[in-house]
Amino acid sequence: MSKDEHQHEPCKGGHRHDISCREISEFLLAYVERDLDGEVHQEFERHLQKCPPCGHYLDSYRDTVELVRTCGKLELDKREHQRPPEDLIQAILTAKQREDGGGAGGADDSDA
Amino acid sequence: MSEAAPDELEAASEHEAEIVAGMRAGDSRAFEQLIRAHIGPLRSVALRLLQHPDDADDAIQEAFLSAFRNFDSFRGDAKLGTWLHRIVVNAALARLRKRKREDARGEVVDVHELLPRFLANGYPTHFHQPWTQTSEELASRAETREQVRRMIDKLPENYRTVLILRDIEELSTAETARMLELTSGTVKVRLHRARQALRNLLEREFELTHER
Numbered sequence: 001m002s003k004d005e006h007q008h009e010p011c012k013g014g015h016r017h018d019i020s021c022r023e024i025s026e027f028l029l030a031y032v033e034r035d036l037d038g039e040v041h042q043e044f045e046r047h048l049q050k051c052p053p054c055g056h057y058l059d060s061y062r063d064t065v066e067l068v069r070t071c072g073k074l075e076l077d078k079r080e081h082q083r084p085p086e087d088l089i090q091a092i093l094t095a096k097q098r099e100d101g102g103g104a105g106g107a108d109d110s111d112a
Numbered sequence: 113m114s115e116a117a118p119d120e121l122e123a124a125s126e127h128e129a130e131i132v133a134g135m136r137a138g139d140s141r142a143f144e145q146l147i148r149a150h151i152g153p154l155r156s157v158a159l160r161l162l163q164h165p166d167d168a169d170d171a172i173q174e175a176f177l178s179a180f181r182n183f184d185s186f187r188g189d190a191k192l193g194t195w196l197h198r199i200v201v202n203a204a205l206a207r208l209r210k211r212k213r214e215d216a217r218g219e220v221v222d223v224h225e226l227l228p229r230f231l232a233n234g235y236p237t238h239f240h241q242p243w244t245q246t247s248e249e250l251a252s253r254a255e256t257r258e259q260v261r262r263m264i265d266k267l268p269e270n271y272r273t274v275l276i277l278r279d280i281e282e283l284s285t286a287e288t289a290r291m292l293e294l295t296s297g298t299v300k301v302r303l304h305r306a307r308q309a310l311r312n313l314l315e316r317e318f319e320l321t322h323e324r
Contacts, residue, residue, distance in 0.1 A: 020234025
């Protein structure tokens, strides 16, 4: 979309933007998390309907969040199927035995 | 997460109940079962936050020992995995605070350089276009997922940590704020900027628009 298109289509079609593209960008998190007051939320929606670039920005923002979430979960699934780290398990069990053995002598000085 | 069948869920729940009962009775075998049942995904959590396997393993060890010492505080109103997850996140964050890790890191981006820019009248200097690929298409490729992970690691530490806790570990804003000793407002600002910066990196790196 050209700059002319953006300025003429959304802003001069009988509707005035009460909030700017800058404000859309700044308050996008609050919009996505439904943290905006009812009236402001409606203004946001009006702007998004009439301003395709801001709509595209919102879509790509949501895609980014979804991509991060999906990548995190897939990584977790992949590692869950790997063999448990036996060395680490044994190290933890040994450390616990050491704590148990030293408990009476006050060897445990670590924080919870 | 992979979905489990109802029978598997029931068996898992019984197994968890056995572990909890054993832990409360001071049975050391229950502690080993607890570790074996949860260490895989929890190690991923620590590794994601700390980035170095040795640091992650130290945090995991601290977390399990802490869980053992403080098992009385497990009330049973949350799942064992959720309770342990918070302990591991805390242990990893404590370790993160202690070390001067920025020196050891590779490329770190300037978040402000990656935020959208605007003219004095509030219009953007650049008009956004639709992406040519969906998040599902992008996430379906292992190579792309690895690149996304590397991009997250390029964010400055204070932004990276908030993004991971909120968008991957799925902690609430309030919980993230408490764990990082920040205000909720600061968490929101950092999360929003981290997402915006990452959005920009993704668009650039994967050439997600038809722009030249």
